[in-house]
Amino acid sequence: xxxxxxxxxxxxxxxxxxxxxxxxxxxxxxxxxxxxxxxxxxxxxxxxxxxxxxxxxxxxxxxxxxxxxxxxxxxxxxxxxxxxxxxxxxxxxxxxxxxxxxxxxxxxxxxxxxxxxxxxxxxxxxxxxxxxxxxxxxxxxxxxxxxxxxxxxxxxxxxxxxxxxxxxxxxxxxxxxxxxxxxxxxxxxxxxxxxxxxxxxxxxxxxxxxxxxxxxxxxxxxxxxxxxxxxxxxxxxxxxxxxxxxxxxxxxxxxxxxxxxxxxxxxxxxxxxxxxxxxxxxxxxxxxxxxxxxxxxxxxxxxxxxxxxxxxxxxxxxxxxxxxx
Amino acid sequence: xxxxxxxxxxxxxxxxxxxxxxxxxxxxxxxxxxxxxxxxxxxxxxxxxxxxxxxxxxxxxxxxxxxxxxxxxxxxxxxxxxxxxxxxxxxxxxxxxxxxxxxxxxxxxxxxxxxxxxxxxxxxxxxxxxxxxxxxxxxxxxxxxxxxxxxxxxxxxxxxxxxxxxxxxxxxxxxxxxxxxxxxxxxxxxxxxxxxxxxxxxxxxxxxxxxxxxxxxxxxxxxxxxxxxxxxxxxxxxxxxxxxxxxxxxxxxxxxxxxxxxxxxxxxxxxxxxxxxxxxxxxxxxxxxxxxxxxxxxxxxxxxxxxxxxxxxxxxxxxxxxxxxxxxxxxxxxxxxxxxxxxxxxxxxxxxxxxxxxxxxxxxxxxxxxxxxxxxxxxxxxxxxxxxxxxxxxxxxxxxxxxxxxxxxxxxxxxxxxxxxxxxxxxxxxxxxxxxxxxxxxxxxxxxxxx
Numbered sequence: 001x002x003x004x005x006x007x008x009x010x011x012x013x014x015x016x017x018x019x020x021x022x023x024x025x026x027x028x029x030x031x032x033x034x035x036x037x038x039x040x041x042x043x044x045x046x047x048x049x050x051x052x053x054x055x056x057x058x059x060x061x062x063x064x065x066x067x068x069x070x071x072x073x074x075x076x077x078x079x080x081x082x083x084x085x086x087x088x089x090x091x092x093x094x095x096x097x098x099x100x101x102x103x104x105x106x107x108x109x110x111x112x113x114x115x116x117x118x119x120x121x122x123x124x125x126x127x128x129x130x131x132x133x134x135x136x137x138x139x140x141x142x143x144x145x146x147x148x149x150x151x152x153x154x155x156x157x158x159x160x161x162x163x164x165x166x167x168x169x170x171x172x173x174x175x176x177x178x179x180x181x182x183x184x185x186x187x188x189x190x191x192x193x194x195x196x197x198x199x200x201x202x203x204x205x206x207x208x209x210x211x212x213x214x215x216x217x218x219x220x221x222x223x224x225x226x227x228x229x230x231x232x233x234x235x236x237x238x239x240x241x242x243x244x245x246x247x248x249x250x251x252x253x254x255x256x257x258x259x260x261x262x263x264x265x266x267x268x269x270x271x272x273x274x275x276x277x278x279x280x281x282x283x284x285x286x287x288x289x290x291x292x293x294x295x296x297x298x299x300x301x302x303x304x305x306x307x308x309x310x311x312x313x314x315x316x317x318x319x320x321x322x323x324x325x
Numbered sequence: 326x327x328x329x330x331x332x333x334x335x336x337x338x339x340x341x342x343x344x345x346x347x348x349x350x351x352x353x354x355x356x357x358x359x360x361x362x363x364x365x366x367x368x369x370x371x372x373x374x375x376x377x378x379x380x381x382x383x384x385x386x387x388x389x390x391x392x393x394x395x396x397x398x399x400x401x402x403x404x405x406x407x408x409x410x411x412x413x414x415x416x417x418x419x420x421x422x423x424x425x426x427x428x429x430x431x432x433x434x435x436x437x438x439x440x441x442x443x444x445x446x447x448x449x450x451x452x453x454x455x456x457x458x459x460x461x462x463x464x465x466x467x468x469x470x471x472x473x474x475x476x477x478x479x480x481x482x483x484x485x486x487x488x489x490x491x492x493x494x495x496x497x498x499x500x501x502x503x504x505x506x507x508x509x510x511x512x513x514x515x516x517x518x519x520x521x522x523x524x525x526x527x528x529x530x531x532x533x534x535x536x537x538x539x540x541x542x543x544x545x546x547x548x549x550x551x552x553x554x555x556x557x558x559x560x561x562x563x564x565x566x567x568x569x570x571x572x573x574x575x576x577x578x579x580x581x582x583x584x585x586x587x588x589x590x591x592x593x594x595x596x597x598x599x600x601x602x603x604x605x606x607x608x609x610x611x612x613x614x615x616x617x618x619x620x621x622x623x624x625x626x627x628x629x630x631x632x633x634x635x636x637x638x639x640x641x642x643x644x645x646x647x648x649x650x651x652x653x654x655x656x657x658x659x660x661x662x663x664x665x666x667x668x669x670x671x672x673x674x675x676x677x678x679x680x681x682x683x684x685x686x687x688x689x690x691x692x693x694x695x696x697x698x699x700x701x702x703x704x705x706x707x708x709x710x711x712x713x714x715x716x717x718x719x720x721x722x723x724x725x726x727x728x729x730x731x732x733x734x735x736x737x738x739x740x741x742x743x744x745x746x747x748x749x750x751x752x753x754x755x756x757x758x759x760x761x762x763x764x765x766x767x768x769x770x771x772x773x774x775x776x
Contacts, residue, residue, distance in 0.1 A: 200508075
């Protein structure tokens with residue numbers, strides 16, 4: 001979260017506002033704009049977990065004009081509340097768990113699928129990935145967000161067994177056969193859990209494609225190009241991994257998307273979205289010096305790390321206002 | 326009829342042959358076949374089959390190349406020339422004591438399954454050879470089914486450090502190369518190798534996959550003064566000459582895993598059946614188990630603690646109860662049929678104990694019993710590797726706490742709300758439904774019953 005080392009209250013952001021998540025959403029929209037070579041964005045469906053706030057739905061409808069939108073909601077008992085809270089008419093609610101709903105959706109047209117799970121990576125998440133990757137059309141984007149916070153040990157486990165316990169915990173969550181050979185508990189410390197989660201997800205995608213491609217002629221075989229690799233922490237560490245499914249015969253269309261032009265896309269190393277806590281005046285001042293030229297940007301009292309972080313994400317920074325009542 | 330050529334070509338084509346040979350074997354199986362050959366070699370060369378610490382097998386998989394390197398004795402030129410590359414096992418080849426492999430089909434099948442080009446080098450203490458072959462070129466000549474040695478030395482002596490075999494396959498088939506790059510394939514292969522060769526690894530053989538040494542699975546049972554697992558041996562002589570030794574160990578494991586519970590069967594140290602809970606190993610499927618097809622029957626969850634191990638060993642591998650692919654048990658084997666009765670006899674008291682353990686747990690949860698002698702016995706017992714379990718012909722465990730005879734029984738019924746309200750008015754508004762029931766019952770006892 002905030003990169004200041006001091007820990008005083010003015011350096012901590014109210015995490016309920018989830019500024020990093022806000023930034024992530026805007027960066028995501030930027031990525032989606034690059035999908036034009038695969039077809040008009042309005043021809044895409046959007047499938048996600050809207051919950052009661054529908055923030056991603058609102059943003060995508062406003063920014064990109066997507067009208068075929070489906071929100072999957074597992075709280076089947078409160079259907080009326082969700083239907084009431086839909087911000088736009090074009091959002092269709094589908095009630096049930098993602099494992100029930102995803103196989104029932106129509107995969108005969110391209111979609112942007114953003115599965116933003118509440119918890120950590122589990123077998124159920126991998127099953128959902130298999131459903132989408134096994135059925136979707138070329139040009140479909142799949143993004144997975146999961147909690148990647150290294151879990152805390154229960155009191156019954158001693159501190160020196162923490163690494164061992166974390167590995168066991170992951171094994172229980174995703175199943176032994178999905179644990180990469182040679183993984184140790186040490187690999188799960190800090191952002192390691194996020195890195196390992198990404199690896200397991202990517203392997204699941206590649207394995208599913210290998211199976212889907214069985215017996216297909218070379219140009220009809222599917223491949224997956226990773227585009228999004230984010231780490232962020234509004235509170236707990238989270239990770240988002242996503243990319244685009246394409247037929248190898250459409251390689252040129254993929255190249256025409258030019259995802260590489262985006263600084264934060266197509267990186268092997270994760271892009272850490274960090275949100276420095278700056279006052280409105282500091283933000284205005286920094287904005288006037290951005291985009292960065294050759295000269296270094298300095299501001300009295302503000303740690304250089306925070307300035308650098310702001311410079312990287314300033315275009316996506318949320319605008320918060322405070323009002324005195 | 327003027328034609329002088331009365332011959333009809335009924336010979337097989339090499340393409341067909343390769344296709345038939347490779348189509349039924351999975352990629353994982355094909356790789357394990359080569360590892361089997363190396364483990365065999367180590368057992369053959371080692372002075373003591375129980376100590377394989379000097380030997381290693383290193384497997385490297387990548388999208389360009391498959392390589393397996395070992396120091397397990399090497400293949401002699403004579404074996405290579407006459408037997409190892411023949412298709413089928415020529416008669417007269419002696420079976421080597423205590424080996425797994427019967428190198429009829431393994432190596433060639435794997436090589437053809439993997440790719441188009443192979444290089445084999447092997448050195449024994451008094452011979453050395455190398456073979457480099459391109460399968461496509463070999464296929465082009467329909468009449469010549471031979472391979473050629475590119476290096477050949479039957480005269481010199483070679484130091485022990487040079488002894489061993491390297492098999493390398495390049496120009497991998499695209500499906501094979503793709504799978505070698507998948508974490509999931511590597512994982513599956515590692516799991517199967519660990520499982521199949523657990524005993525050899527335990528005996529010291531180093532099996533290394535992509536620079537990662539594979540560890541053995543520990544097989545242990547709980548043992549203590551109160552809890553004694555089954556452990557005993559028998560010997561059979563089906564042919565009258567070479568005996569088959571059988572050791573049975575059965576009891577509880579420290580780990581309550583639904584997936585790992587069941588019988589494990591080993592033949593000459595190789596795991597052929599893992600965590601089996603089927604009729605094969607004497608479990609009975611009763612009618613009640615089928616009632617609710619969607620749920621796992623309650624019984625099976627209770628049996629997750631059960632572990633049974635059967636070790637078959639014989640100098641004559643053909644007497645062992647394994648299938649020709651070494652991946653399962655031959656249920657028709659007479660030795661196995663007899664041992665199965667032993668297994669069922671050993672298992673019964675253990676399953677009874679596990680049922681009573683589950684019952685004790687639910688009695689405790691319902692508050693009907695506070696002592697848990699069975700659970701205490703399980704918690705205080707320690708896991709012991711199977712080879713150290715003390716000799717014991719039947720399972721011993723403490724008995725459950727005897728249930729005191731019940732003095733009460735539950736009465737449950739529905740009553741009209743209007744009547745309930747009337748009773749409430751007379752008895753008191755604050756009463757719960759349960760109290761109303763109790764008081765109305767007590768009223769009748771007092772009014773109508775004698776004592």
